[in-house]
Amino acid sequence: NAGVMxxxxxxxxxxxxxxxxxxxxxxGHSHVYWYRQLPEEGLKFMVYLQKENIIDESGMPKxxxxxxxxxxxxxxxxxQQVVRGDSAAYFCASSPEGKEQYFGPGTRLTVT
Amino acid sequence: xxxxxxxxxxxxxxxxxxxxxxCTYSNSASQSFFWYRQDCRKEPKLLMSVYSSGNEDGRxxxxxxxxxxxxxxxIRDSKLSDSATYLCVVNGPTQAGTALIFGKGTTLSxxx
Numbered sequence: 001n002a003g004v005m006x007x008x009x010x011x012x013x014x015x016x017x018x019x020x021x022x023x024x025x026x027x028g029h030s031h032v033y034w035y036r037q038l039p040e041e042g043l044k045f046m047v048y049l050q051k052e053n054i055i056d057e058s059g060m061p062k063x064x065x066x067x068x069x070x071x072x073x074x075x076x077x078x079x080q081q082v083v084r085g086d087s088a089a090y091f092c093a094s095s096p097e098g099k100e101q102y103f104g105p106g107t108r109l110t111v112t
Numbered sequence: 113x114x115x116x117x118x119x120x121x122x123x124x125x126x127x128x129x130x131x132x133x134x135c136t137y138s139n140s141a142s143q144s145f146f147w148y149r150q151d152c153r154k155e156p157k158l159l160m161s162v163y164s165s166g167n168e169d170g171r172x173x174x175x176x177x178x179x180x181x182x183x184x185x186x187i188r189d190s191k192l193s194d195s196a197t198y199l200c201v202v203n204g205p206t207q208a209g210t211a212l213i214f215g216k217g218t219t220l221s222x223x224x
Binding site for chain 1 (some may be wrong): 116144146153154155156157158161199204210211212213214215216217
């Protein structure tokens with residue numbers, strides 16, 4: 001049973017470009033969460049999605065960030081017009097019923 | 113007061129030692145409690161859920177005191193492979209109540 005998959009594992013973008021991060025949950029899991037870990041900081045919740053629905057986006061920055069979890073395919077976290085402060089590790093987690101969460105390997109975004 | 117507070121350490125112990133980590137949380141409405149471990153900025157891995165009655169998994173024992181809003185993790189007979197950062201995690205007061213709030217972690221280093 002494959003775990004949570006994220007790609008790319010490393011992503012380099014110049015300031016002003018767009019970053020797209022993908023997450024495929026564990027088989028049988030319909031709940032997806034995105035977290036961000038800034039250097040030397042703890043993980044911070046960003047958004048919680050179920051298929052085709054955003055359930056909780058209270059941790060998402062108001063601008064430039066969006067997320068989706070379509071009926072088919074992976075969940076996508078999209079960051080428009082990236083800035084240096086967006087450089088971080090972005091982790092996706094999945095859960096079968098919104099309780100224990102299992103994390104993917106993360107995408108390390110570097111903005112130059 | 114921070115939502116989840118942990119002593120950052122580091123805790124440096126010899127193999128075979130017993131070590132205890134403590135954590136406090138601020139949201140009295142939290143219902144779910146966990147310990148995760150994180151190695152070298154990799155993804156957090158679920159170590160164990162924490163229940164009011166206390167629970168044990170091999171060398172690891174977790175305790176929860178709801179009245180004091182206090183969680184603990186005891187590791188007996190430490191192994192070199194236990195070296196990692198231990199994250200205290202509770203469910204947060206977000207819209208859906210299932211997002212996880214992470215402490216910044218306590219670093220453990222076990223030496224031979």
